[in-house]
Structure formats: structure tokens, C-alpha cells
Amino acid sequence: MTMTSGEAIALALGSNRSLHWRNPTVTTVLMLTLDHLTKRYGTLTALDDISLTIKPGEFFGLLGPNGAGKSTLMSLVAGLRAPEAGRITLNGKPLSVAEASSRAGLGLVPQSVALYPELSADQNLRIFGELYGLHGTLLKTRIDEALVAVQLADRRHDQVKTFSGGMQRRLNLVAALLHRPKLLLCDEPTVGIDPQSRNAIFDFLEARAREGLTVIYSTHYMEEATRLCSRIAIIDHGRILALGTLDELLAQLPFEEEIRFPAREETLALAAQLPAWGEFITADGVHRFRPRADCKLSEFFALTESLGLPPRLFTSQRPTLEALFLHLTGRNLRE
Amino acid sequence: MRIILTLLRKDFSHVLRDKAALSLTFIVPLVLIYVFGQIFGANRTDSGPTGIPLAVVNASGNPAAAQLVDALKAEKSFRVLTKYVNSDQTERPLTEADLRPMMRGNDFRFALVIPADLVRETEFGLHLKILSNPRNEVETQLINGLLQKTIFSNVPQLLGQSLQAQARRYIGASRLEKFNRSMAENVARNFGGDPERIFSDIQKGQWNLGSSVGSAGGGTTDFFSRVVRIEQEQVIGKEVKSPMATRSVGGWAMQFLLFALTASAASLFYEKQQGLFQRLLSSPVTRAHILWSKFLYGVCLGLVQLVVLFVAGRFMFGIEVEHHLGLLVLVCGFAAAACTSFGMLLAAISPSPEAARGLGTMLILTMSAIGGAWFPISIMPELMQHLSKLTLVYWSMEGFQQVLWANATLGELCPTLGILAAMTAATMALALWCFNRGKLFD
Numbered sequence: 190m191t192m193t194s195g196e197a198i199a200l201a202l203g204s205n206r207s208l209h210w211r212n213p214t215v216t217t218v219l220m221l222t223l224d225h226l227t228k229r230y231g232t233l234t235a236l237d238d239i240s241l242t243i244k245p246g247e248f249f250g251l252l253g254p255n256g257a258g259k260s261t262l263m264s265l266v267a268g269l270r271a272p273e274a275g276r277i278t279l280n281g282k283p284l285s286v287a288e289a290s291s292r293a294g295l296g297l298v299p300q301s302v303a304l305y306p307e308l309s310a311d312q313n314l315r316i317f318g319e320l321y322g323l324h325g326t327l328l329k330t331r332i333d334e335a336l337v338a339v340q341l342a343d344r345r346h347d348q349v350k351t352f353s354g355g356m357q358r359r360l361n362l363v364a365a366l367l368h369r370p371k372l373l374l375c376d377e378p379t380v381g382i383d384p385q386s387r388n389a390i391f392d393f394l395e396a397r398a399r400e401g402l403t404v405i406y407s408t409h410y411m412e413e414a415t416r417l418c419s420r421i422a423i424i425d426h427g428r429i430l431a432l433g434t435l436d437e438l439l440a441q442l443p444f445e446e447e448i449r450f451p452a453r454e455e456t457l458a459l460a461a462q463l464p465a466w467g468e469f470i471t472a473d474g475v476h477r478f479r480p481r482a483d484c485k486l487s488e489f490f491a492l493t494e495s496l497g498l499p500p501r502l503f504t505s506q507r508p509t510l511e512a513l514f515l516h517l518t519g520r521n522l523r524e
Numbered sequence: 525m526r527i528i529l530t531l532l533r534k535d536f537s538h539v540l541r542d543k544a545a546l547s548l549t550f551i552v553p554l555v556l557i558y559v560f561g562q563i564f565g566a567n568r569t570d571s572g573p574t575g576i577p578l579a580v581v582n583a584s585g586n587p588a589a590a591q592l593v594d595a596l597k598a599e600k601s602f603r604v605l606t607k608y609v610n611s612d613q614t615e616r617p618l619t620e621a622d623l624r625p626m627m628r629g630n631d632f633r634f635a636l637v638i639p640a641d642l643v644r645e646t647e648f649g650l651h652l653k654i655l656s657n658p659r660n661e662v663e664t665q666l667i668n669g670l671l672q673k674t675i676f677s678n679v680p681q682l683l684g685q686s687l688q689a690q691a692r693r694y695i696g697a698s699r700l701e702k703f704n705r706s707m708a709e710n711v712a713r714n715f716g717g718d719p720e721r722i723f724s725d726i727q728k729g730q731w732n733l734g735s736s737v738g739s740a741g742g743g744t745t746d747f748f749s750r751v752v753r754i755e756q757e758q759v760i761g762k763e764v765k766s767p768m769a770t771r772s773v774g775g776w777a778m779q780f781l782l783f784a785l786t787a788s789a790a791s792l793f794y795e796k797q798q799g800l801f802q803r804l805l806s807s808p809v810t811r812a813h814i815l816w817s818k819f820l821y822g823v824c825l826g827l828v829q830l831v832v833l834f835v836a837g838r839f840m841f842g843i844e845v846e847h848h849l850g851l852l853v854l855v856c857g858f859a860a861a862a863c864t865s866f867g868m869l870l871a872a873i874s875p876s877p878e879a880a881r882g883l884g885t886m887l888i889l890t891m892s893a894i895g896g897a898w899f900p901i902s903i904m905p906e907l908m909q910h911l912s913k914l915t916l917v918y919w920s921m922e923g924f925q926q927v928l929w930a931n932a933t934l935g936e937l938c939p940t941l942g943i944l945a946a947m948t949a950a951t952m953a954l955a956l957w958c959f960n961r962g963k964l965f966d
């Protein structure tokens with residue numbers, strides 16, 4: 190295998206000799222590549238031939254419902270599990286489960302809170318920092334910064350088990366950032382966090398991303414993916430269904446507008462006619478209608494009036510990732 | 525190493541944070557050694573059981589029979605019952621007819637009947653009857669042994685009477701007298717004493733010739749013990765102040781340690797449930813780091829607990845730890861390492877903490893029994909005695925005994941420590957192998 194100069198530099202990332210990856214000369218270097226990854230648990234295929242390239246500085250979203258394979262993908266990248274097929278390279282260097290040093294530039298925020306509940310926030314951070322070789326005043330300042338960032342500075346000496354669920358999640362997040370990883374794997378980090386704290390976390394992560402952190406962020410909230418992620422992969426049943434920037438993804442939806450109305454007795458007659466006018470899907474007791482481009486909305490509303498249906502039954506929406514997921518799978522994202 | 529030390533410090537912060545766990549770490553060995561000590565009477569310098577009820581019915585008028593009863597009464601292992609208490613609180617001597625119902629009523633489990641025909645005219649020998657309810661094998665053997673010992677030390681006199689009676693029947697009184705006289709002269713010539721007194725003793729069947737045979741010890745030295753002289757010498761452990769406790773403390777310690785360290789190894793499951801392995805293993809930490817840090821923690825914990833245990837043993841039962849402190853700590857370290865590796869293997873092969881606990885309890889009890897923590901290995905079948913040497917309990921106890929009982933030097937201790945180290949290494953290797961394949965880190 191030949192290596193470009195960019196790859197060679199990228200290879201050195203994480204070591205002291207390395208150039209910072211935001212150095213303009215290395216911005217085109219591929220940071221993380223997943224190459225035909227397959228992961229099975231017994232007979233269940235959790236990841237099915239996944240190929241992805243994540244570029245430095247990217248805020249990459251993994252959007253998918255429960256059991257889609259998001260956490261599995263994270264665990265492979267974090268070196269917790271080995272794939273049955275395919276390989277992962279980080280800065281051109283194969284990532285192996287056995288090699289601990291290859292994980293030094295990596296931070297994982299596990300989906301479940303992974304902290305020592307008996308120990309204080311301070312002690313927890315100290316341990317995780319030390320495992321990455323931090324010590325002394327550097328470690329102390331990093332811990333101070335982290336606790337301030339997630340508004341836990343005043344609780345630093347309390348045992349983690351006395352924290353609320355949301356506080357634990359906030360600590361769980363910053364515990365993965367003490368060593369300033371180059372790549373952060375966030376596995377649904379905001380579950381159970383109140384809106385203010387969630388926004389604080391988003392701001393915090395966005396700030397880190399602006400400083401150059403590469404993030405892989407898994408979620409089943411399309412709002413989070415929409416707000417945070419520069420590129421998004423929609424995955425389901427271990428496969429990537431769609432991949433691109435938000436605009437690229439939404440462009441895959443054939444319609445600009447979507448009209449929704451409740452699936453009821455009185456709307457039956459309308460529902461029977463609409464498939465001829467465009468795409469028509471029913472889910473969760475709601476009809477969704479996306480008129481073909483040549484279809485005139487005026488004709489649609491004329492029809493509803495003739496059927497005696499009041500306008501308040503109808504809502505029209507901008508296309509969303511949720512709609513895209515529905516379009517791709519025929520299911521809702523949070524089924 | 526830095527990573528292992530960080531993880532090790534984490535375990536210590538953990539136990540320091542957890543006041544309950546911390547105090548248990550110290551209190552449990554203290555309570556344990558106290559309770560065990562009381563159960564086994566470790567404060568006594570002599571050994572053996574005391575106060576076992578023994579009913580004695582003496583239907584014989586023979587003075588030697590009364591002497592036997594007195595001897596049994598003097599034996600501290602027995603509490604001799606000779607009286608039957610009526611419902612009006614008056615007492616009468618026990619009769620043989622009382623014994624069986626009383627044994628059924630669990631008043632006692634052993635009874636000795638000295639029948640009227642203790643020494644029979646018609647045959648040579650003595651007639652005694654022992655009734656027992658052998659509910660407990662060890663106890664029964666022990667009691668029978670004690671009874672036999674007490675009876676046999678009183679038998680010469682009775683046998684002498686029986687012998688004289690038989691001789692008189694077969695060879696006639698005058699010829700017996702002649703025989704006895706020549707015996708007496710022989711005895712007097714060889715052992716000293718007045719031939720007339722010896723003759724009259726023999727005539728009465730008194731072979732307890734101590735008083736008539738001139739000797740410095742006087743009446744207490746009996747004739748037979750001069751004929752067969754057994755010299756006893758305790759070669760090892762003579763200077764040990766608290767033999768009972770010193771002998772058994774190793775066994776208690778091992779059992780306790782195995783339970784404590786298995787529990788500590790099972791805390792790996794707890795960390796797994798907390799999802800902590802995900803965080804640790806996604807950092808530069810490897811599985812081996814986690815396991816070795818747990819191992820070191822177990823060894824430190826075990827060492828501290830053993831030292832607490834022995835120091836408590838020092839103050840409660842006078843086990844002399846201070847003379848051998850260095851070597852004792854060394855053995856403690858090796859024993860703790862062996863126990864920890866056992867706990868790690870257990871955690872490695874168990875699918876869940878519950879399974880580890882169940883399997884652990886079973887293995888620990890088996891190993892303690894086979895290894896000799898409960899009863900002496902010498903009473904086990906031979907196969908078991910060989911199996912015993914495969915357990916870490918055996919070798920750890922051996923180490924403790926060598927230090928505390930036999931005053932062993934470091935050189936003498938080396939083979940035992942070597943075996944413990946080899947066991948630890950083999951067990952850890954197996955544990956690591958299992959961990960790398962097992963589900964614990966999945």
C-alpha cells in the first residue's frame with residue numbers, strides 16, 4: 190500500500206510530533222474509514238457491509254431507530270469489539286482491538302452512564318484522566334474546565350450516585366473529553382437531559398467541534414442530528430439507507446411539501462382518491478400526502494371542499510429527516 | 525504499569541469511600557477469629573473435648589471397680605453421672621435399667637456398665653459393657669478411645685485378680701502360692717523391694733506393684749509402665765504458647781480469605797454492569813490491565829486482612845506472630861495471591877455474579893475440607909490425602925504452620941512458597957485465557 194504524504198502525517202496524529210490536524214496541509218486527509226464492516230451477534234447481523242469515510246473536523250450523525258446498529262458501530266470504532274468482516278482505519282492505520290495505544294486519540298461517551306457511582310465526580314475524572322496519562326496541574330485544570338462546562342463544579346466532591354440522571358449524563362460526556370481526543374464517539378449522550386442542559390451540551394460540543402474535534406454522534410432524535418451534524422447517515426437494520434449533508438438528504442425526498450390529515454371515517458373517501466395524485470402513506474393514524482409536481486394544490490383543496498372536509502384537518506409541513514426515514518423505510522423513526 | 529496503578533488506586537478509593545465495606549474489611553476477620561477461637565477453645569493450652577456426659581453404673585463390689593469410676597471422674601473429658609434424680613429431687617444410684625430410657629431421652633449418649641461379675645470365677649478376663657448412641661462418628665471414636673484409655677490404665681489390677689482366680693481354680697491354692705512366691709522373689713531381685721510385700725500384693729492380684737517395689741517415684745509409677753517404658757518427646761512446636769490456636773488459625777484464615785477475595789473478584793461483574801469496561805477498554809486500557817489491577821488489589825486486600833487476623837489472634841489467643849512477622853507476611857502475601865487468582869478464575873468462567881458466588885461457595889468449601897482446614901488430613905482416605913496436595917488451601921496452611929509452628933527459616937519455606945507461586949501463575953494464566961474469550965468484556 191502506498192501512502193500519500195497527507196496520510197503519513199495523519200498517521201502521526203495523536204503523537205507529540207504530530208502536526209495539528211487542522212493544519213491546512215492535512216485537511217483533505219481521511220481520518221476514519223470503515224471498509225465493508227460486518228458485525229454479527231450469533232445469527233443476528235447487527236452491521237451489514239457498512240462503508241463510511243469520516244473526515245477530520247466533521248460532526249457526523251448516525252440517525253436510526255432502536256436496534257439499528259448505532260452502538261455496535263460505535264463499539265467497533267472504539268475497539269471494544271472486532272468485526273467479522275471488513276476493517277477500520279484511523280488515519281490510515283488499521284485499528285485493532287488488541288492495540289491499546291491506537292485508542293489514545295479516541296474518546297467514547299457510552300450510551301449508558303459509565304462512571305464509578307461510589308466515587309465523587311472529581312475522583313472519576315481523575316481516574317479517567319490518568320488512564321490517558323494526564324497528571325499534575327494539567328489534569329487538574331482539565332478537570333476544573335470540564336466540571337464548569339457541564340455545570341457540576343459545585344457538586345464535584347459528591348458521590349456520582351447522588352447525582353440526578355441528567356447530571357450523571359453530563360459527567361459521562363465530559364469524562365470522555367479530558368484527554369482532548371481527536372475523535373469523539375457520542376452514543377446518544379442526551380437521553381434524559383433537560384432542554385437547558387441539552388442546549389448547554391450542544392453548545393459545548395459545537396465549541397469543541399469548532400476547535401477541530403471530529404465527532405460521531407448517534408441519536409434517534411432528528412432534531413439533534415439536524416442541529417449538530419454536518420453530515421448524517423441514516424441507518425436501519427445494520428445498513429446505511431442514506432448518507433449526506435442535511436440538504437443532500439432532504440433533496441432525496443421527492444416533495445417539497447407534505448400534507449397531513451387524520452385517518453378517520455370522514456377522510457376515507459379522500460384517502461381513496463389520493464394515491465392517484467401522488468405519494469400517499471398512512472402511519473400512526475395519520476395520512477401523509479405528497480402531491481406530484483404536476484399536481485395543483487388548488488385542485489386538492491377543491492376536492493376536500495367537495496367532500497365537506499374543513500381546512501383545519503389539514504396541516505402541511507416542510508420535509509424533515511423523519512419524513513425521509515419514513516419515505517425510506519415506511520416506518521417512523523421512533524417506532 | 526501506570527495504568528494498572530491508576531486502576532488499583534481506583535479500587536482503593538472505592539473501598540475508602542465505602543465506609544461500610546471498609547469497616548467490614550477489618551471487622552470481619554476480627555469477629556471471625558474471635559468466634560472460631562471460642563468454638564475451638566483456642567484459649568486453652570491443652571486440647572480435647574471436655575464435659576461429655578457419661579453414665580456409669582457400678583454393680584460390682586470390687587474395690588478396683590470403684591477405682592475405675594474414680595479414674596473416669598478424674599478424666600476431664602467426661603462428666604460422670606452415677607446418680608438417678610427422682611421426681612422428688614432425691615437421688616439414688618443409677619441402675620442398668622435406667623440407662624436405655626435415659627439414652628432415648630438424650631440425657632447422655634454414652635454409658636459404662638460395670639457388672640457384678642466384673643471378674644468372673646469361670647473365665648479369664650474382664651466383663652464390661654458400653655452402651656452408646658453413636659450419633660456423631662468423630663465423637664463416638666473419641667469417647668471410645670478415652671474410655672479404653674481409662675479402663676486399660678486400671679486394668680492391670682483387675683486382670684491380676686482374674687488371673688489369680690483362674691490359676692487357683694486350675695493349679696490349686698498351694699501350688700499357686702509357690703508360684704507367686706518365686707515370682708515375688710524374682711521381682712524383688714530385679715526391681716528391688718520387699719519380697720514379702722510383693723508376695724502378698726501378687727496374692728491379692730495387685731499387679732500395681734509401685735508401692736511395694738522400691739522406687740523413687742513411689743506408688744504412682746506402676747509396675748507395667750516400668751516393664752514397657754515409652755518415652756515421649758515433642759520434637760516440634762514445644763515452645764509454641766498457644767498450640768490450639770496456632771495450629772488452626774491457618775485453616776480459618778484461608779477459608780475466610782477465599783470468600784473475601786472471590787467476592788472482590790466478582791466485583792468485575794459489577795463494573796461490567798455499570799458499563800465501565802466500555803469506557804476503560806476504549807481508552808488505552810487493555811483487558812490484561814484490568815485483570816492485573818484487580819489481582820493486585822486482591823493481594824493487597826488479602827494481605828491487610830490476614831495481618832489484621834493474625835494481629836487479632838496475637839491479642840486474643842496469644843498466637844506468637846511477632847517472632848516471625850517478616851516470614852508470616854511473606855506467606856500471607858503468597859496465600860493472598862493464590863486465593864485472588866482463584867477468585868479471578870472463578871469470575872472468568874462464570875456467566876454471572878450469582879453463578880460465581882454459587883460455584884465459589886461450593887469450590888471453597890470442598891477445597892477447605894480437602895485441603896485440611898476443617899479436620900486433619902491424616903484421618904482422610906488416602907486418595908483424599910493425595911488430592912489435598914493439589915489445593916491451595918493445603919499449601920497455604922502448610923506455609924502458616926511452617927512459620928508459626930515449626931519456626932521455619934526462609935530457606936525451608938521456599939518450596940512451599942514456590943508451589944503457591946506456581947499455582948497462582950497457572951491459575952492466573954488460565955483466568956486470563958478465559959477472560960480473553962469470555963463474555964465479561966462483551
Ligand SMILES: Nc1ncnc2c1ncn2[C@@H]1O[C@H](COP(=O)(O)OP(=O)(O)OP(=O)(O)O)[C@@H](O)[C@H]1O
Nearest residue numbers: 230235253254255256257258259260261262300966
Ligand atoms: N451484546 C449483544 N449481544 C447480542 N446482540 C446484540 C448485542 N448488542 C446489540 N445486539 C443486537 O444488535 C442489534 C443492534 O444493536 P445496537 O445496540 O447496535 O442498536 P442501537 O442502534 O444502538 O439501538 P438503540 O438506539 O436502542 O441504542 C440489535 O438487534 C441488538 O439486539
Ligand SMILES: [Mg+2]
Nearest residue numbers: 259260261300
Ligand atoms: Mg445504542
